[in-house]
Amino acid sequence: MSGSGAVRLRRDRDIATVRVGTGRRGNALATRDWDALAALFEDLADDRTLRAVILSGAGSTFFSAGSDMREWLSADPADIDASFASMENALTAVECLPVPVIASIHGTAAGAGCQLACACDLRIVADNAQLGMPIARWGILVPPAFAARIALLTGPATARDLLFTGRLVDGPEALRLGLATACVPEVELDDTITTLVASITAHPLAAKRSIDTLLEPVRDRLRKASAGPAADYASMQAGLSSFLSHVTHAG
Numbered sequence: 001m002s003g004s005g006a007v008r009l010r011r012d013r014d015i016a017t018v019r020v021g022t023g024r025r026g027n028a029l030a031t032r033d034w035d036a037l038a039a040l041f042e043d044l045a046d047d048r049t050l051r052a053v054i055l056s057g058a059g060s061t062f063f064s065a066g067s068d069m070r071e072w073l074s075a076d077p078a079d080i081d082a083s084f085a086s087m088e089n090a091l092t093a094v095e096c097l098p099v100p101v102i103a104s105i106h107g108t109a110a111g112a113g114c115q116l117a118c119a120c121d122l123r124i125v126a127d128n129a130q131l132g133m134p135i136a137r138w139g140i141l142v143p144p145a146f147a148a149r150i151a152l153l154t155g156p157a158t159a160r161d162l163l164f165t166g167r168l169v170d171g172p173e174a175l176r177l178g179l180a181t182a183c184v185p186e187v188e189l190d191d192t193i194t195t196l197v198a199s200i201t202a203h204p205l206a207a208k209r210s211i212d213t214l215l216e217p218v219r220d221r222l223r224k225a226s227a228g229p230a231a232d233y234a235s236m237q238a239g240l241s242s243f244l245s246h247v248t249h250a251g
Helices: 031-045 077-096 112-121 134-138 144-154 156-165 171-177 184-202 207-212 215-225 231-251
Strands: 002-004 007-014 015-021 052-059 063-064 102-103 106-110 122-126 130-132 168-169 180-182
Touching: 002 215, 007 031, 031 077, 031 231, 052 063, 052 184, 063 112, 077 112, 077 144, 102 112, 102 184, 112 130, 122 171, 122 184, 168 171, 168 207, 171 207, 180 184, 207 231
Parallel strands: 015 052, 052 102, 063 106, 102 122, 106 130, 122 180
Antiparallel strands: 002 007, 007 015, 130 168
16 A cells, blocks of 8 residues: 555555555544545546545544544644644545545444545445444534535434434444445455445446536535534533543543
């Protein structure tokens, strides 16, 4: 794999595999990692030989726990807003890629990690995966684009349930709710992804790009959502401090 840090790329002819995280800290991504992910997908968008991308997390415990919240503990509001902007730029770059992006989800996809999965065209999850948006627990306001991604997949009522409660759902429930495209036993995940990619790349590339063009109005709805403030900053930093302290002591 090429690249360094928490964003790495492997090419196998016309298929790209992008791996996020380092296998530590829940594959959480710092602001610089979101920037690297956005730059990578923007570069891939210019590659006319590319036919599909597989997006996965390092290791098997986490797809991604989202953003590295340690950055926000003593950060200025402007820096936190900038971090959210980097995150959204990366998610938009994934959504705008003109070939299918398939999320291969082992373990947990939470918060911005769940959003990263939702930004992909297809989400294949292991049956023991966990997906959800627990950010309200830490005083983080839900950005409009975050809410829109969940609602487009699950419908408004289910989106409210997931966002209000912050609960995580397993693979079978994610499939039932619309968060997942397919749910398979963990041992079958890699083979399922391989078979799916083969079926996608068997079709002419022009046909896939035309399908992507038809979906552009949906993506426009996400890009036009106003950003707004990222959080009730004082409540968020107090909540994160308590949460991260608990995680540290538990570990």
